[in-house]
Amino acid sequence: MFSNIGGKIKILAVVICVLGMFFALLSAIGSATVFSQNENPLIIIFTLIIGFLISWAGSFVLYGFGELIDRVSSIDEKISSSSTYDANECLSDNHEYRPIVENRYVICPTCGERVYFGETQCKNCPQTFNWENL
Numbered sequence: 616m617f618s619n620i621g622g623k624i625k626i627l628a629v630v631i632c633v634l635g636m637f638f639a640l641l642s643a644i645g646s647a648t649v650f651s652q653n654e655n656p657l658i659i660i661f662t663l664i665i666g667f668l669i670s671w672a673g674s675f676v677l678y679g680f681g682e683l684i685d686r687v688s689s690i691d692e693k694i695s696s697s698s699t700y701d702a703n704e705c706l707s708d709n710h711e712y713r714p715i716v717e718n719r720y721v722i723c724p725t726c727g728e729r730v731y732f733g734e735t736q737c738k739n740c741p742q743t744f745n746w747e748n749l
Contacts, residue, residue, distance in 0.1 A: 620684055622681065625681035626681075628678035629678070633670075635673065636667050636670045638666070720732065723737040723739070725740045730742075
């Protein structure tokens, strides 16, 4: 029931849009038959166009919400299926280590702790840092 909820919300948005357009068409036909002699035909056309536009624009928010849920679900699947970080591969001799530099510190590839510029070793693990290569 709750699998692919983003796709179901998008389908619901399309169905609501189509039903709104259908009821706008029915109201225009109904008002044309009831008030055929007394009403200006431009009012009937205006009612039809406004009904179509309101149905179409009203479905944007719901469709966008469904799209948002789809994209978040996709990101979640990619994060959960990604492999874990292998610190031994990063520390091997055949792999050049370039730390992730952020605002005045780097992230230790072994434990994820912040290591501030000038510190030669991580506080939580034996990882050493050479600042000359940065």
